[in-house]
Amino acid sequence: MATPADVVRPVEKGERVALATGAALFVAGILLVVAVLPAEFGVDPLGVGRKLGLTAMNDTARSLESFQKTRADTQGGAPTVAPQEHAYQQETVVFTLAPHDSVEYKYRLDKGKALLYSWNATGPVNYELHAEPDGAPQGYAESFDKKDGRSSASGTLTAPFAGIHGWYWENPGNAPITVTLSAAGFYTMSHEFKKDAPPKTKIFP
Secondary structure, eight states: OOOHHHHHHHHHHHHHHHHHHHHHHHHHHHHIIIIIIIIIIOOOTTSHHHHTTOHHHHHHHHHHHHHHHHHHHHHTTOOSOOOOSSOOEEEEEEEEEOTTOEEEEEEEEOTTOEEEEEEEEEEEEEEEEEEEETTOOTTOOEEEEEEEEEEEEEEEEEOSSSEEEEEEEEOOSSSOEEEEEEEEESOOEEEEEETTEEEEEEEOO
């Protein structure tokens, strides 16, 4: 036959378990409000998280997320590395322009291919950087950069379409001018057009 002590003892153990569980839940709730919410979600109802510096973790995460989104938008999905089938080409060419003479020099580039260039002249020239798309009507060209009275320019061109891309230089003065062009990129050939002379074509291996 059970004694009163035997009946009471299980109840006391159950109460201790319930008390311990309640205490654990209470502590977990305090940690949630004081630490987890400010650090992970930026929610700080008591203001303790900011005083402890815990909201800085969430601020950093938000800043990083915003930076990554902005960076992705500005990159526009362009690849960081674009492998090429052929090695890049590089050359330096020199043109002598008589007074009021002109010359065009263009590279054949496929769409998306890059061209790095730098040119300088011994006197001011009028120039235009433009391209003729494959299949366009004769005489059609798209202009990218056009200025008068310049003696140098440098830059990078990424071909928006397949075609020939390059420059027109004109000497507006009364003395000869020398234009020196240095270019490197994934072009396959070049074309030189000069008034009263047949076009010259150079093929790169």
